[in-house]
Amino acid sequence: MGDTVLKIREHEVERHTVCPGSDQLVVVDINIWRWQAEQDRLLRYAMPQDNRRGARQFYKPLPTPAAPISRITAEATLETTRQSYLAHRKGCIRCVGGQHCTDGGVLARRYVLALQKEPARRAVREQQERQDRRTAQKQTAAAVRKTQWAKRGGAAVETANNRCADRIPGSRSEFRGPHLPLGPQDEEAHDRRQAELGKRYGRRIPAPSPA
The missing domain is CATH 1.20.58 (Methane Monooxygenase Hydroxylase; Chain G, domain 1)
Structure with a gap:
């Protein structure tokens, strides 16, 4: 209080009991702007942590109003x-x-x-x-x-299908073994049949005429 002489205002600690610190002179030995900044810093640190920074605002878009019943088709x-x-x-x-x-x-x-x-x-x-x-x-x-x-028995069939062996280069296939016949069983009948086919083929093709 006061304009030129700054004093601490008189205040009570308890009912009808004045604080001893009342009416004390206040000496200002700091710049007013620095003092204000220091007061703001002290007030900011005295606040709870949640109140030190403003809460971030999230704006949700408004839902589209539903069509009236008369317009629902x-x-x-x-x-x-x-x-x-x-x-x-x-x-x-x-x-x-x-x-x-x-x-x-x-x-x-x-x-x-x-x-x-x-x-x-x-x-x-x-x-x-x-x-x-x-x-x-x-x-x-x-x-x-x-x-x-x-x-x-799918497992057994699949195992047999997946079992592959490398074939030796130049070897004959397992389907052409020595048990297969390599010539005609009756050679005389085979020769007669070939002779008859030759005669029939000769009758169909005429001999070329001499020039």
């Missing part, structure tokens, strides 16, 4: 459009014969559009069913092959 199938049109015709007094009210006309056009799209939808459904059947058949065939492979 469900998938219009042939049966749903037909039922909607017949229900409206049954309860509307202005839809008589070929005449329609505003809502009746909209329902009629939806029904006609569904009728036009029905062949394409039927073709897509049939194609999807055929694809599902083929997938089921492939899975069944794979399961049958797996069962057969396990039944026939």
